[in-house]
Amino acid sequence: MVRAPRCEKTALKKGAWSPEEDEKLIAYIKRYGIWNWSQMPKPAGLSRSGKSCRLRWVNYLKPNIKRGNFSKEEEEIILQMQERLGNKWSAIAARLPGRTDNEIKNYWHSHLKKRMKDNPVPTRTELQEAEIPNLLFSNAIEASKSEGSMDIPMSPHSSMDEYSSSSSNDPAIGIDLYETIEANIGSPETFGELASFWAQPFSQESLYMEDIQAMFVDNDACNDIWFNFCWNPRA
């Protein structure tokens, strides 16, 4: 899916990401975490906008992104959620761990929308109604168990907030802000780290998720806490 750059005039590169760019972004985030998307590209050695970097990370490079076909269950969830919430893809994605809003949106437009058109009234049995919330719950738990590869430096208050922060605390400030990533990740040792990046064990996230799971156990009424948690992460 290579997309040619639309504008050659700007200094910022557009279009498809190269493997080298991916490596640079991954290595930088692994090393310094996500502190400011708009200022990260330069020290990371990327001629990209912050938005482009964020999008690439969120939709493609982030660990634990599920790729491949959607399961029947996932389809059901998307259909149900879309019916209830409309095109709130991020909210729907929050219910499908490992799936990105972009992926869900694409899947909706390429598969499910057509199906809905052919069959405008979704057949929703009472059984499905009863099962789907449980399914959503178990999906969330499953995902939390499998997120073991997340070991990215994060600020203490950024656990579920997409590691984002408008803070000006630059973790790379110890080095020259404009030092390029080549200087930071150019060593064979660093690329060796890269290779094992996704296989690394839990850090802060695991403890955090255990707390959340404990809350599930304590109170059945909290079955929807994952939804609330994702829906309003700052709450």
Add this chain to the structure above:
DNA sequence: AAACTGCCCAACCGCCCCCCA
């Protein structure tokens, strides 16, 4: 084998919201 067609999906765009000074 070549031309055509339609689909898929990565990436861009622009708007909106939130936070902070």
Add this chain to the structure above:
DNA sequence: ATGGGGGGCGGTTGGGCAGTT
């Protein structure tokens, strides 16, 4: 109170590719 900056979100685009003619 407010304005600017940054991030998030939904809509849209368009290149590549597989299937069809």
